[in-house]
Each structure stands twice: as structure tokens, then as C-alpha cells.
Amino acid sequence: MKGLQRSQILPTEEYEEAMGTMQISQLDLFQLLDQNHDGRLQLREVLAQTRLGNGRWMTPENIQEMYSAIKADPDGDGVLSLQEFSDMDLRDFHKYMRSHKAESSELVRNSHHTWLYQGEGAHHVMRAIRQRVLRLTQLSPEIVELSEPLQVVRYGEGGHYHAHVDSGPVYPETICSHTKLVANESVPFETSCRQVPPTWELPSTPRPGTPMAQVSPWECPQLGTCSTAPLPYSYMTVLFYLNNVTGGGETVFPVADNRTYDEMSLIQDDVDLRDTRRHCDKGNLRVKPRQGTAVFWYNYLPDGQGWVGDVDDYSLHGGCLVTRGTKWIANNWINVDPSRARQALFQQEMARLAREGGSDSQPEWALDRAYGDARVEL
Numbered sequence: 001m002k003g004l005q006r007s008q009i010l011p012t013e014e015y016e017e018a019m020g021t022m023q024i025s026q027l028d029l030f031q032l033l034d035q036n037h038d039g040r041l042q043l044r045e046v047l048a049q050t051r052l053g054n055g056r057w058m059t060p061e062n063i064q065e066m067y068s069a070i071k072a073d074p075d076g077d078g079v080l081s082l083q084e085f086s087d088m089d090l091r092d093f094h095k096y097m098r099s100h101k102a103e104s105s106e107l108v109r110n111s112h113h114t115w116l117y118q119g120e121g122a123h124h125v126m127r128a129i130r131q132r133v134l135r136l137t138q139l140s141p142e143i144v145e146l147s148e149p150l151q152v153v154r155y156g157e158g159g160h161y162h163a164h165v166d167s168g169p170v171y172p173e174t175i176c177s178h179t180k181l182v183a184n185e186s187v188p189f190e191t192s193c194r195q196v197p198p199t200w201e202l203p204s205t206p207r208p209g210t211p212m213a214q215v216s217p218w219e220c221p222q223l224g225t226c227s228t229a230p231l232p233y234s235y236m237t238v239l240f241y242l243n244n245v246t247g248g249g250e251t252v253f254p255v256a257d258n259r260t261y262d263e264m265s266l267i268q269d270d271v272d273l274r275d276t277r278r279h280c281d282k283g284n285l286r287v288k289p290r291q292g293t294a295v296f297w298y299n300y301l302p303d304g305q306g307w308v309g310d311v312d313d314y315s316l317h318g319g320c321l322v323t324r325g326t327k328w329i330a331n332n333w334i335n336v337d338p339s340r341a342r343q344a345l346f347q348q349e350m351a352r353l354a355r356e357g358g359s360d361s362q363p364e365w366a367l368d369r370a371y372g373d374a375r376v377e378l
Contacts, residue, residue: 004112004154008055030085035264041080044267051274056102057162060270069096105277109161111319113153119145126150133238133332136296142347147335152242155249155319155327163254163274163283163318167234167299169311170338176233179337179346235308236334237315238296241289247324251295252276252283253317261313280320289327307340 031037035045043060051058067073070092073080080088104110118126134144155161239251254273255261266273273279280286287295297317303309319327337343 004114007111007113007153008107008109026086026088026090027082030082039082041085043078044264046080047267047272048263051162051272055108056097056100056106057108057275057277059272059275066093066096105158105160108164110159111153111155111161113151115148116150116152118150129240129330129332133334136238136294137236137334139236139334142351143336143343144334146347146350148333151331151333153329153331155322155329157322157324157326159249159319159322159327160276161319162276163252163316165299165311165313165316166237166333167311170233170300170308175339175342176335176337179339179342233308233335233338234299234333235336236296236298238294238332238334240294240330240332241291242328242330243289243326244291245289245322245325245327247322248280248320249289249322249325249327250280250286250320251289251317252280252320253285253287253314254283255314255316256283256285258284258314274316274318276318277321280318286320289329305340308336308338 030041033041033045033049035048036042043063047058047060047063050063056062064073064078067078067080068076070088072088072092073084116122116126118130122130129150130144134141137144254266271279271282273282297312297315299312299315301309301312319329337346
């Protein structure tokens, strides 16, 4: 469709080759996967950390098929002992994944999207939406205006987005790319703190030979793969429903209102609550798309001092399978630096630049000015 791009792509061969150079022993990897520390990898333990499958959604059946193809489970009991895991060549896993062309239904996200500029000079409808977000969230204009543009998404019949969170844990050793430039700080890791890359967010490619000690903890290793890129810091999500959907397409919050959260409890008896194609009906909360309405939620808990604390695990959400018709939504993500001091400094610098030279003087990394001329036929 004109003006839209596929929301998810699969990793390139170069990416997978680089991931294969990560320096982590199979013993360390086994211990990371062995959640209950019983010395055996249950199917759900493996699935919990590999269900993304480098962009392909993995099901219990997929894992068992992979075991059979690479002869990882000789006795066929669906459980890997340390010896069986140690005998497995992890390169066979990557070869197996590359040899299977993924259909759209097998992706983590099956949709198309584009980005629409909302800053100064944008179409009056885009500005009106931003003003509504300001009134809804009661946040300062500086935070909202310095967040990313509006993402518009189309889910055709068969479209879905498996359950995920919109942000990642806060780590003191991480800084946002845009605030780093004004904070004059040096930290081991940085992230965009925004979600504006043109495709579904794949982890950035690590440098070959990166030792495990230098790999960030926000991505669990997936059968020998790790990421050096955290998720963006999206403090809040505002999701707009742009049409009524004939069948399916609900927004599901699988663990909303649970008393406790446990990643392993999401997979019970071959039912994976993150799987929005097969198990949306088992989620705790489902919101039916209704044109002209919106839903918003916080992705973080407060830190007790009026700023960003821990990720709210209960914000886990996904887009249920569209069974009939088409689903159109739009997303506004409100982005902040996890450091309140850096965020304040960044806002002060942007205000100074605006006073001295207007919006044209603000650097490209500060505002999403690259989208200022975007005109998309939807």
C-alpha cells in the first residue's frame, strides 16, 4: 500500500553471523535458560527465551520440530539435559532458522506502518491530536513535543502483534542518544530512547567477538544470541483506534490485574499467553477497537520521587488476530530519559536553541524534523 512499509523485517545474514560470534559458553547459556535450576531445560523454559526466534514467532510445536531437525533431543522427551545441550551445535540452530522462510503469520508482528510529523508547522489534524495527548496525559508540553511523531499502523486480515512491552528496564549505565549530546556524560551503553527506526525494532548488530561481560542485560540470550541495544524508554503509550474492526483486532493485556507476575507462568500446558494469534481469548483484559476512541497506559512504575522507576510488567500487551476486515490504529509514545536531571538539561537546551534561532536551529537528533515534509496517502 502506497506510503506504508512493512513493520517487521527479519535479520540479515550478516546480523546472524555477527550474533554467532558472541562469546558465551554453552554452560553459561544453559544456566541462563534453566529458570528453575533443576539441570534440565523444559520446553517452556526454552520457549520463554526463544519465542522471538530472531523475528519469527516460535511455538511449542516449532521448538519440537527444531529439536528433531538438528537432533538436539535424542530420546524425544522434549527436555534437554545439560549433556544434550552441550552436544548441540548452536550453529545448527541458525542454519535451521535461515532454511525456513517465514510467512507473515509466523512473524512477531504482521502489519504495515508509517510515521506522521506532529511538530510545529504540521497539518492541523496532527497538531490537534498532539494537543489532545497533552490534555489527556497532563504532561508538560516540553516532554510531549520532544517525543517522536505519530505512528499509523494498518493490520490487514490475518494481521497481529504478539504481546510485548513498549519499553525496557532502566539501567544507570545507559543514556539516551539525544540527551547524551547535551549532558556531556560518558556511559557504557546508549539507546535511541525513541522508536522511530523504519522497521520493527531488531537489536543492533554487536561487534564480532563482543564478550558476554560487555553485553547489556536487557535482552536475554536466545540460543547463543545477545543484543547490545535496549528497548527505547517510552514512558507512556497512547493508542488511537481509527476504525471499527469487523472481526478480531482487540488490544489484549494478558496479565492485567494479576496479583503477581512471573514470565514462566505465561506458558502453561502449551498455552502461551503472549501468542495473540491463538490465545487472545485467554488474556485478562481485551479492548475492542472502536473508531474515535483511545486507550493509554504507563510503561513504568513511579520511582517514588516523581520520575521513572521499574518497568510495569503488567503493561504487557498485543494486537489480537484480525479475523475479518482491516484494522487501523495510531500510536503516540511519550519518551523521556530515565535520568530526570538529563531530561531537564535536554529540555533547557532545546528551549535555548528555540529562543536563539527558532525551530530551524534545532538539530535533527533533537526533534523528528526529518518527518516534517512527510505526506502520506493512507
